Amino acid sequence: MLNVANISFSYNEKPILKNLSFNVQQGEHIAVVGESGCGKSTLLKCLYGLFDLDAGEMFYNETQILGPAYHLVPGMDFMKYLAQDFDLMPFITVAENIGKYLSNFYKEEKQQRIKELLDMVEMTPYANVKAKLLSGGQMQRVALARAIAREPKVLLLDEPFSHIDSFQKNRLRRNLFQHLKQANITCIVATHDKEESLPFADKILVMKAGEALSFSTPKEVYNNPKNTYTAALFGDINVLNGKDFGKTEKEIICYPHQLHIVPENGTPAMVKECYYRGADYLVIAELQNGQRVFVESKEPYTTDANIALNLLTKQ
Numbered sequence: 078m079l080n081v082a083n084i085s086f087s088y089n090e091k092p093i094l095k096n097l098s099f100n101v102q103q104g105e106h107i108a109v110v111g112e113s114g115c116g117k118s119t120l121l122k123c124l125y126g127l128f129d130l131d132a133g134e135m136f137y138n139e140t141q142i143l144g145p146a147y148h149l150v151p152g153m154d155f156m157k158y159l160a161q162d163f164d165l166m167p168f169i170t171v172a173e174n175i176g177k178y179l180s181n182f183y184k185e186e187k188q189q190r191i192k193e194l195l196d197m198v199e200m201t202p203y204a205n206v207k208a209k210l211l212s213g214g215q216m217q218r219v220a221l222a223r224a225i226a227r228e229p230k231v232l233l234l235d236e237p238f239s240h241i242d243s244f245q246k247n248r249l250r251r252n253l254f255q256h257l258k259q260a261n262i263t264c265i266v267a268t269h270d271k272e273e274s275l276p277f278a279d280k281i282l283v284m285k286a287g288e289a290l291s292f293s294t295p296k297e298v299y300n301n302p303k304n305t306y307t308a309a310l311f312g313d314i315n316v317l318n319g320k321d322f323g324k325t326e327k328e329i330i331c332y333p334h335q336l337h338i339v340p341e342n343g344t345p346a347m348v349k350e351c352y353y354r355g356a357d358y359l360v361i362a363e364l365q366n367g368q369r370v371f372v373e374s375k376e377p378y379t380t381d382a383n384i385a386l387n388l389l390t391k392q
């Protein structure tokens with residue numbers, strides 16, 4: 078188990094992490110989410126032992142995670158940390174980069190493992206290409222394969238798919254996260270992308286200005302966001318006055334798919350903008366009090382069309 082207890086950290090006296098605590102069971106997948114600059118990367122670096130904490134403690138089972146003041150070479154050997162820069166060796170091949178930390182003693186096993194990893198990140202055709210000739214997305218895939226080559230106990234990933242195009246991203250995520258689950262590797266991923274946190278994480282840590290706002294399952298965080306900050310991490314949101322929609326609750330946070338356009342007996346609104354999104358349309362409509370709201374719709378609407386809205390929430 079990874080146990081993080083009341084940790085705080087500052088860069089040059091500027092407080093960045095503020096009294097964070099959470100526990101992660103072996104094999105769990107944690108997504109760390111929050112607006113840019115809230116401290117996600119700094120948290121991963123602290124967890125890896127790259128910095129000395131101002132306060133608090135971190136343990137992996139009985140081993141305390143300590144910073145550079147206690148280690149000649151910072152970083153814990155049972156963990157792998159994949160930073161946003163990939164740090165590949167440019168003049169050796171893709172296969173050699175992936176096998177860099179694998180033992181040369183068992184040559185056949187090493188080649189087999191490299192083959193498996195190349196397959197997983199869909200880089201087999203590039204096995205013999207020098208790393209310096211790869212695109213950013215290809216480098217990121219090789220760096221991912223290298224990070225898990227020796228099966229760490231804990232894997233820390235900072236925006237691991239940021240350079241990978243959407244054709245490959247989803248498949249790659251499924252390949253990687255399934256592999257980590259099967260191998261019982263604990264995985265902590267800093268991400269901006271709800272497609273990465275909601276489907277794969279066991280728990281989501283929501284951070285704001287270095288503090289933990291919540292640490293809960295994706296369903297709980299998404300369905301019952303404690304505040305507009307949390308809800309807005311998953312896309313457009315509406316903050317409605319419940320009374321405008323026949324509810325008693327005063328302030329209601331809802332997503333565009335929870336507002337439905339109905340034929341009649343709804344809250345009147347006028348369409349202002351309409352955007353095609355592939356599977357549906359995002360309609361921006363104005364209520365009679367002037368508030369603009371986001372509504373998901375199967376049909377397109379023209380500007381100035383009069384519509385009626387129904388709010389579907391638990392309240």
Ligand SMILES: Nc1ncnc2c1ncn2[C@@H]1O[C@H](COP(=O)(O)OP(=O)(O)OP(=O)(O)O)[C@@H](O)[C@H]1O
Nearest residue numbers: 088089093111112113114115116117118119120267
């Ligand atoms: N080496 C550093 N020295 C001083 N301040 C830093 C350093 N690295 C980061 N910071 C500051 O610490 C804060 C947190 O940065 P961090 O990179 O951890 O955020 P983040 O949530 O990962 O952001 P992003 O999502 O944009 O990657 C920011 O205000 C940043 O400017």
